[in-house]
Amino acid sequence: MSERILSVLVEDKPGVLARVSSTISRRGFNINSLSVGPTNIEGRSKMTIVTELDAVEQVKKQLNKLVNVIKIVELDPNMTIETEVLLLKVSINKDSQTSVIEKASLSNATSVDVGQDFAIFELTGSSKELDKFEALMKPFGIIEMVRGGRIALQSNL
């Protein structure tokens, strides 16, 4: 199954995230990723929802019924700029330090905090790049990690 990306423009009203997520879960639909944030238009937020559903048409229609949902666009994966952010805290010691920093900089991750025995890296990129970086860091001991939801824009819109 291939991924489908929905870009959902909503009114920035209280409860709108709850309405969207409850509509999705109430219909028994799964989501791979959901992110939400403000847009350049005042009073409007945008959600990016990634799902693997065949039933995406039904999701779109059900979401469209929500009074606070203004517009839903399904993004064409071939013309979509997509990105995700990751923060990763990894253990370091004298032996591993150089190797960790080298691997991180080759992956284009930025170090945002370094302590006695840990380092925190930030990486922005495609989900695949983030996966790869995680795998790279794993042998050193990942202490904690968080990924932001995926966001996307269609390049020709």
Add this chain to the structure above:
Amino acid sequence: MTKEQLTGAELVIRGLEYLNVSTVFGVPGGAILPAYDPLYDSPIRHILARHEQGAGHMAEGYAQATGELGVVIATSGPGATNLITPLANALMDSTPLLAITGQVASTAIGNDAFQEAYTVGLSMAATKHNYLITDASEIPQVLKEAKFIATTGRPGPVLVDIPKDILNQVAAWVEPGDLDLPGYKPTTEPNPKMVHQASSLIKKSKKPILYVGGGIIHSKANNELFELATKFNIPVVTTLMGRGAFPDGHELCLEMPGMHGNYTATTSIQNADLLIAIGVRFDDRVTANPSFFAQNAKVIHADIDPAEIGKVRDAQVPIVGDAKSVIKGLIEALGDEKLDTKNWVSELKEMKTEFPLSYKQEDKGPLKVPYVLEELQKLTKEEAIVVAGVGQHQMWVSQHWNFTEPNTWLNSGGLGTMGYALPAAIGAKTAYPDKLVLALDGDGCFQMTCQELITASTENIPIKIVVFNNGNHGMVRQWQKIFYNSKFSASELTHDTPDYLKLAESMGAVGLRMMEKSDIEKVFNKMLEINDRPVLVDCVVDPDDMVFPMVPAGGSNDQIIMNEEDLKNL
């Protein structure tokens, strides 16, 4: 000139008056008390229900009988949670409802304050939309929005939750302005291209069926439907929610299809080459297993809710729009076309004669609900508003009552809510004090909301209730008989507790009883004569009767169980 300063509570009542609300149903309580103060002085009639579920169903009955907004008021916490059932019911059956609930003070929200419930969260999946008011000045505009959302597009319930401090907050009355709802723009006018495509399919069809439901009634499209069906000679099936949208008794009317539909209605769909589905949602009670449903038919599906189209069955021609506009468009597009449906219509006519609804009433035997219903209809001279509960009796009413007008058949179709009938009948009678309103209820259902009989007597709402007393959750018993080896687990009530006559009397109503055939005329005539009080008829009926035809859940509509004999071959 300075603007008039009102409290939030006064803004609520002024707002309802401004929206032409004349009747509200409700139960007061701490958080909503400020609103009850100005309500006392308002021309709006408040009907004090005995339970918020009752109040909610009353508002539904009012709305379903009139086609207009029903309004219910409740307090915070338990008042609001008691409303969840009627809200969910209204959502399923697309009934326009406005619920106003009190909430604990905004400063206390989230603290588990006394009688605090997260009403907006709890009702989110049971409403079309809901609001939490954060400033009294929002009230007039939000009420206008709420009514608009509840009554337009696919109608439904909208809840407005108002914290107590906001009800006491002072703000100016400002007449509500234009609505700003960028995400809510229902499509009512159908795309002419789609209507044209639909008309081409209809022109080619030899076996079309108009499969119509509640959408016809909501859009008041019954006259247009009549014209479409009769002008082009297309048979009509009316779903449970669509009964009365096309007159029973008309030769093109096949009445109800589905699980307990009649043989011809169900089979006509199976044999059709085209379904013209308008204001219906291919509910599982109609389709049974959808893969066996109308396998030879192309589908034109018109609905005001785009999410219904293609949800269960793909449509060759999807049309988003209001039923009335869609049908008008179809009539115009078909012009003077003569459809070649003569054979089809006469084939179905013969089928009706060959496979009628049947029941056996013996002279000395126990009463059968279908017989009692047919006798009752003969005795009622005027067009009644008929309200049913959920169960066997509901199916029998839908099957055997002759509905000829829209909004005369009220029932809980989508949610199947026992306890709906009595309060909904009160709501309908409140809207139409001069009409005959009959609650045809089951004994199980009646016991779920029977306290509302007190509301009917004390508020002087003389409805008539027939309790079909089979001493059982009859529909449950029927399923246990068929699917659980007659193991009657927890389906038995008793036919003499409560004593319905004493119960009626104690609640300010007249109680009558009917046990056998010879009682029917006398008892019903008496019931019909009494108009100064509610009347309850305890109609003792056969506990072992079963509703047929029947297609078991998930079965195929090609295999209709016609009677108890057929069960042996299951």
